[in-house]
Amino acid sequence: MTTSPPSVADGVRPEVAEALERTRAGERLGERDAKLLVMARGAEHPAIWAAAAALRDQGKPPIVTYSRKVFIPLTNLCRDICSYCTFAKEDGTPAAHTMSPDEVLAVAEAGARLGCKEVLFTLGDRPEARYESYRLQLRRYGYESTQQYLRAMCELVLEQTGLLPHPNCGILGRRELSELREVSPSQGMMLESTSERLCGPGGPHEHAPDKRPATRLAMIKRAGELGIPFTSGILIGIGENLEERVDALLALRELHEQYGHIQELIVQNFRAKPETPMAESGEPGLLELMTTCAIARLVMGPDANIQAPPNLSADYGPLLAAGINDWGGVSPLTPDFVNPEAPWPQIDRLAELTREAGYTLTERLTIYPEYVWDDRFLAPAMREPTRRLADVEGLASAA
Numbered sequence: 478m479t480t481s482p483p484s485v486a487d488g489v490r491p492e493v494a495e496a497l498e499r500t501r502a503g504e505r506l507g508e509r510d511a512k513l514l515v516m517a518r519g520a521e522h523p524a525i526w527a528a529a530a531a532l533r534d535q536g537k538p539p540i541v542t543y544s545r546k547v548f549i550p551l552t553n554l555c556r557d558i559c560s561y562c563t564f565a566k567e568d569g570t571p572a573a574h575t576m577s578p579d580e581v582l583a584v585a586e587a588g589a590r591l592g593c594k595e596v597l598f599t600l601g602d603r604p605e606a607r608y609e610s611y612r613l614q615l616r617r618y619g620y621e622s623t624q625q626y627l628r629a630m631c632e633l634v635l636e637q638t639g640l641l642p643h644p645n646c647g648i649l650g651r652r653e654l655s656e657l658r659e660v661s662p663s664q665g666m667m668l669e670s671t672s673e674r675l676c677g678p679g680g681p682h683e684h685a686p687d688k689r690p691a692t693r694l695a696m697i698k699r700a701g702e703l704g705i706p707f708t709s710g711i712l713i714g715i716g717e718n719l720e721e722r723v724d725a726l727l728a729l730r731e732l733h734e735q736y737g738h739i740q741e742l743i744v745q746n747f748r749a750k751p752e753t754p755m756a757e758s759g760e761p762g763l764l765e766l767m768t769t770c771a772i773a774r775l776v777m778g779p780d781a782n783i784q785a786p787p788n789l790s791a792d793y794g795p796l797l798a799a800g801i802n803d804w805g806g807v808s809p810l811t812p813d814f815v816n817p818e819a820p821w822p823q824i825d826r827l828a829e830l831t832r833e834a835g836y837t838l839t840e841r842l843t844i845y846p847e848y849v850w851d852d853r854f855l856a857p858a859m860r861e862p863t864r865r866l867a868d869v870e871g872l873a874s875a876a
C-alpha cells in the first residue's frame with residue numbers, strides 16, 4: 478500500500494513534512510531535522526510514527542522479536558545513587574542481597590526448563606568500591622571484584638545449562654569487557670542520557686559517578702573496539718529536555734557508524750516509583766514514548782533494532798506503529814527486578830498483539846541475528862555455544 482506524504486493540509490508544518498520526505502527518500506536524518514521532529518505538535522506525531530514504521534518495514538522482515546530469558550540480579554548493591562532507582566539497596570538493609578552461585582544456578586536451571594535461552598545479569602555498579610562487607614562476601618566466594626564474580630557466574634550458567642549470558646553491569650575497563658566477551662555473546666549498558674545537567678546539583682545523577690555521559694560513551698566505544706554486540710539505549714523523562722534526547726540518540730548513532738556494534742537501541746520510559754526522590758515526577762505518556770521511538774528509528778535507520786519494553790506501558794500495542802521491531806526480554810519465570818511493579822505480559826498476549834499489527838512474534842537470542850554468524854563479533858569460545866541455539870538466519874532455533 479502506498480501512502481502520500483504528509484502535507485500542511487494534514488496539520489503538518491511544511492518543514493516537518495520536508496524533513497519526513499527526506500527520510501522517505503533515503504536521506505540520513507541530520508541533527509537539525511531530528512531536533513525539529515522531536516518538537517512535534519498535534520497531527521505531526523502520527524506523521525512521524527508513519528515515517529518511522531515505513532522505514533522499519535523497508536529494512537526489516539515482517540517479524541517482531543523478543544528474547545525468552547531469566548533475569549538474575551546478581552547483586553542489588555551499587556556504589557551509585559540515582560534518584561529514580563529502586564533496584565539498588567543499601568548494604569545491611571533487609572532487601573539487600575547478593576546471590577550465591579547455587580542461587581544463580583537454580584534460577585538458570587528453572588529458566589532452561591521453561592525454554593529460556595538467555596540469562597540477563599543485572600547488577601549495581603561496582604559495589605565493592607562502597608561496601609566493606611560486600612568485599613568480604615566476594616572474597617568468601619573466591620573473588621576480588623564484582624566483574625570477576627560475574628565472569629565466573631556467566632561461565633557457570635553457560636556450562637551447566639547452555640543458556641547464553643548477557644552481562645549488564647555498568648562501567649567496565651577494556652580488560653574486564655574483554656574477559657566477559659569470552660563467556661557471553663553480547664553485553665549491554667544503557668547510555669540513558671548525554672545531558673551533563675542531570676549530573677549537577679539536584680539532578681538524578683548527582684551522586685552517580687558512573688552516569689557521567691563521557692564515562693558511559695567511552696565504555697560503549699571500548700565495547701565497539703572489542704567487537705562486542707552491544708545493547709544500549711536512552712531513558713526518557715528523567716529531566717533531560719527534548720533536544721538532549723536527540724543528542725543521546727545521535728551519540729549512539731555515531732558510535733554505531735564507527736564500530737557497527739549497537740545491536741539494539743532501547744527507548745525506555747521513566748516510571749516514577751514510590752519512596753524515591755522522583756516519586757512525584759511526571760512520567761512520559763504513550764504519545765511521547767511513541768514519538769521518541771519513531772525518532773530513534775529515523776536516526777538509526779532502516780536496519781537498526783529498536784526496542785521498547787512492553788511492561789512499562791499499560792497500552793503497548795501502539796508502539797509497533799512507531800517503528801520498533803523488538804519487545805526485548807520477556808521472562809516466563811522471573812520479574813523485572815528494575816521495575817518490579819511492572820509484570821511482563823504473557824508471551825501469548827504479546828504474540829496476539831503483534832499479529833494484530835501485521836507482524837509475527839519471533840524469538841531471538843540475546844545476540845541479534847545480524848551478529849550470530851559474523852566471527853568478528855563473537856569470541857572463538859562463544860561461537861559454538863551460541864550458534865547451536867540459532868537457525869540459519871541467526872534467530873533462536875525452534876528445536
Ligand code: SF4
Nearest residue numbers: 555557559562565601
Ligand atoms: S547505577 Fe543503576 S543500580 Fe545503581 S543506583 Fe543507578 S540505576 Fe540504580
